[in-house]
Amino acid sequence: MSTLVSPRVTLAVAARVLAQLRRDRRTLVMLLALPTLLMSLLWWIYKDSPGVVFDSIGPSLLALFPFFIMFLVTSVTTLRERSSGTLERLLSMPMGKLDFLFGYALAFGLMAAAQSAIAVGVSVVWLGLDVTGPVWLLLLVAVADAVLGSALGLFVSAFAQTEFQAVQFMPAVVVPQMLLCGLLVPRDRLPGVLEAISDVLPLSYAVDAMQSLVKTASTGEAWADVGVIAGFTAAALALGAVTLRRRTP
């Protein structure tokens, strides 16, 4: 079957998505700069506060921004592709569903890498974020997290008929994860039921990984979290593939 991945088609999709982004300067600039600006704002907010609040919230936000930005961008882009007829055209061509999904994941993964590199770099160098563990692993977590956001965005775009609906999936899918990921209250201090829920939400693991990398030099926990994120990503992509139907009513 044609569900096998073709590197040629996957790369063609990824290159095309990047070419579209390059045309859309405003989106490109916002993608690259916004997380860094928000990190800087956060640093400023806590600048005159005693204690090390920035060091405790900063890492969580490094996990959060790539996740929700990529979720939003991908769900809207894919929806556009569904409604413009280009997806139907592609599916009538020799393109596997996974080529399409991996192409998108690859393009947005690259964007996420650039976005996170800037945010992490600025946070560590100028904002004085103390990272005990290896910075490159922090970056890897951010990229894995962004790819996860893309994969979830691809999946939910199947359930939205309009861009308005797609945007509404942000508060529905992303905000609960933000509230429960340990940003507001450490997860082990959440009420039992909520802690159990936070255990099955992917963003929790990205935040855990970031926090452990900031606090400790050991990388075991972070790698385990990356594994969990990768698992969620694979599941979201598989579900996304199911929603890509060649035949529609």
Added chain:
Amino acid sequence: MMNNSVEITGLTVVRGGRPVLDGLDLAIGGGVTGLLGPSGCGKTTLMRCLVGVQRVTSGRVNVLGQEAGSARLRDRIGYHTQAASVYDDLTVKENLMFFARVRGLGRTAVDRAVAAVDLDRHAGQVVRSLSGGERSRASLAVALLGDPDLLVLDEPTVGLDPVLRQELWQLFHRLADAGSAVFVSSHVMDEAERCDRLLLMREGVLIADGTPDEIRASTGSSDIEQAFLAIVGGEAA
């Protein structure tokens, strides 16, 4: 076996509880076959069935010796959707290069397709900045990539100026002469004259099938629009 590019038996498509196509039987051979009928009569649904993107309720659709929609057909069919299916934020050339790469085709195929729809001068232009007709041609060029064995073109000439329309119909005939089967839909009756074979469709049913001359002669009409009215009137009586 190879006489017919498309063989359809008992094709039924039900959408929203209403049959859009109802037990349709049809065989399409070479040449330019036109599918004419009013908007909403089921033309697009029938075309989507050939391409294999329409969910079918019952019946069989065989295309180039294979079941419609099978993976091996995806290289051999060029499909032009009614709405232009191209990326607005890419140039004409970038759009075609992308679809060509998906199809495994090279730059030559792109250049030929762009030239065929007369968009050479606009090749470097972003699709969003093109006129409606130019966008539609860019989308048509994608369908022409790599000289497919079957071209399924859903209203490819809507909104184009008469000179260009004539050129496109000449192109369709050249492609047909070169061995492609060309299946074109239109709701403009005067385009009927340009087809080798004409199918008239109304409310999901084929009401006439023949050369334009045959259809006119059978109804004693001077043009296809009159013939269409005569056939519909005869049915109602």
